[in-house]
Amino acid sequence: MSEDKGVTDNDVTIPAQGKGAAGQGVLNKEAAPGEVLLKVSGLQKHFPIRSGLLKRQTGSVKAVDGIDFDVRSGETLGVVGESGCGKSTMGRLITRLLEPTGGSVEFEGRDITHLGVRGMRPMRRDVQMIFQDPYSSLNPRHTVGGIISAPFKLQGVKPEGGIRKEVQRLLEVVGLNPEHYNRYPHEFSGGQRQRIGIARALALNPKLVVADEPVSALDVSIQAQVVNLLDDLQQELGLTYVIIAHDLSVIRHVSDRIAVMYLGKIVELADRKSLYSAPMHPYTTALMSAVPVPDPKRRGVKSERILLKGDVPSPISPPSGCRFHTRCWKATEVCKTQEPVLVELKPGQRVACHHPENAPDQAPGEAILPEARESIEVVTIGEGAEPSEPVAPVASEPAETEPAAATAESAAPAESAATAESAATAEAADGKGGASRGDAPEEPQESTDK
Numbered sequence: 266m267s268e269d270k271g272v273t274d275n276d277v278t279i280p281a282q283g284k285g286a287a288g289q290g291v292l293n294k295e296a297a298p299g300e301v302l303l304k305v306s307g308l309q310k311h312f313p314i315r316s317g318l319l320k321r322q323t324g325s326v327k328a329v330d331g332i333d334f335d336v337r338s339g340e341t342l343g344v345v346g347e348s349g350c351g352k353s354t355m356g357r358l359i360t361r362l363l364e365p366t367g368g369s370v371e372f373e374g375r376d377i378t379h380l381g382v383r384g385m386r387p388m389r390r391d392v393q394m395i396f397q398d399p400y401s402s403l404n405p406r407h408t409v410g411g412i413i414s415a416p417f418k419l420q421g422v423k424p425e426g427g428i429r430k431e432v433q434r435l436l437e438v439v440g441l442n443p444e445h446y447n448r449y450p451h452e453f454s455g456g457q458r459q460r461i462g463i464a465r466a467l468a469l470n471p472k473l474v475v476a477d478e479p480v481s482a483l484d485v486s487i488q489a490q491v492v493n494l495l496d497d498l499q500q501e502l503g504l505t506y507v508i509i510a511h512d513l514s515v516i517r518h519v520s521d522r523i524a525v526m527y528l529g530k531i532v533e534l535a536d537r538k539s540l541y542s543a544p545m546h547p548y549t550t551a552l553m554s555a556v557p558v559p560d561p562k563r564r565g566v567k568s569e570r571i572l573l574k575g576d577v578p579s580p581i582s583p584p585s586g587c588r589f590h591t592r593c594w595k596a597t598e599v600c601k602t603q604e605p606v607l608v609e610l611k612p613g614q615r616v617a618c619h620h621p622e623n624a625p626d627q628a629p630g631e632a633i634l635p636e637a638r639e640s641i642e643v644v645t646i647g648e649g650a651e652p653s654e655p656v657a658p659v660a661s662e663p664a665e666t667e668p669a670a671a672t673a674e675s676a677a678p679a680e681s682a683a684t685a686e687s688a689a690t691a692e693a694a695d696g697k698g699g700a701s702r703g704d705a706p707e708e709p710q711e712s713t714d715k
């Protein structure tokens with residue numbers, strides 16, 4: 266896949282495929298594993314809220330509010346958090362489908378934060394996105410061949426042997442029948458459609474693939490197949506992934522490192538092993554404690570589950586100090602007034618908390634607030650029985666197999682069928698990114714995928 270396809274550029278001035286915008290040589294295989302591929306600093310996205318006849322800005326939705334992280338070549342960074350925490354917005358910011366309000370995004374050492382349409386064009390080959398909903402992200406009026414060949418046409422790339430041959434090869438790579446070139450999306454199942462979306466994302470041999478909930482709209486029985494496909498493709502093609510999911514078991518399976526997001530912030534960032542063996546942020550602890558343990562040996566072992574009460578607060582006016590203090594059972598006065606900084610408390614494990622778990626207290630001597638004790642419910646599970654409902658409140662994302670989830674997501678402002686498709690091929694995305702600046706809806710959309 267990443268071998269030189271002998272492509273030629275005809276109508277645009279872009280580096281030959283296999284060259285990054287920074288000119289660092291063959292994309293996938295030459296990017297030294299472990300080197301920083303993407304660097305995000307202080308990244309923000311505030312969607313303006315406008316009201317009145319004059320559409321004056323009266324506030325903003327702080328969807329992403331100052332996040333810092335790196336993505337290293339060849340790794341998978343998992344991003345997890347409840348619905349409305351800003352995961353999708355973050356994904357669209359780093360793929361530059363949205364214009365950031367503040368902070369910076371560097372790709373291969375190049376600042377791409379405010380690149381315009383022309384400047385982003387070569388970048389579009391290197392950074393691709395896979396969307397949650399394979400129903401709305403594929404244009405129903407286009408054939409599979411048309412959909413997967415769109416990136417070649419938009420970028421003016423002619424693969425050796427022709428586009429059709431290359432598209433058929435891609436279909437095979439993702440486990441679909443190359444003979445289905447002329448079929449339409451509705452003729453495929455959800456899992457197959459997601460494979461089409463993956464083939465389209467891979468068409469231009471990208472370095473970084475950002476997958477936003479790539480399996481959560483799929484039937485549970487199909488999810489593992491798609492996750493395994495992503496895994497295999499990464500091995501084979503040396504891809505770097507940012508995989509966004511609310512499902513911690515998916516995140517655990519795919520990630521090398523994990524960023525936990527809460528209300529527009531990263532609250533914990535650690536390698537998978539550290540995070541799962543000794544989570545430090547109370548929010549991470551709560552998320553993980555809600556996940557049933559799949560280990561049959563542990564069945565029958567009594568365990569306590571922490572269930573957070575209530576929903577994520579509004580990102581229009583997030584809580585003061587630590588944003589999690591309204592739901593945290595460890596909250597003290599300092600948590601209400603001082604925002605904790607994301608600091609490395611163990612090698613490879615960063616956390617933003619005054620009173621972390623599994624680490625020394627950062628603000629000792631503080632008394633837990635009386636209301637903090639009411640913010641959770643602890644449920645004891647035992648005798649091999651998995652709880653039938655208590656898991657839901659923490660991972661409060663849409664039911665995974667219900668079409669309603671897909672429909673809700675498709676109604677998201679930035680992901681209509683047509684835009685998602687062209688965004689993935691990443692041309693029209695420029696227009697969308699530009700339009701997003703100051704072009705937010707009058708009223709903030711409450712989390713669209715609830």
Ligand SMILES: Nc1ncnc2c1ncn2[C@@H]1O[C@H](COP(=O)(O)OP(=O)(O)O)[C@@H](O)[C@H]1O
Pocket residue numbers: 312326327328346347348349350351352353354355580678679705706708709710711712713714
């Ligand atoms: N275009 C938009 N205009 C206004 N608010 C938005 C827009 N897109 C997302 N939001 C809001 O930003 C917050 C974060 O949304 P999102 O990034 O979709 O979270 P997640 O993917 O974690 O569920 C939510 O409160 C959502 O309603």
Ligand code: SF4
Pocket residue numbers: 546547548587588589590591593594595596597600605617618619620621
């Ligand atoms: S202990 Fe304080 S700082 Fe830590 S998560 Fe809870 S409220 Fe936030």
Ligand SMILES: [Mg+2]
Pocket residue numbers: 352353354478714
């Ligand atoms: Mg989302």
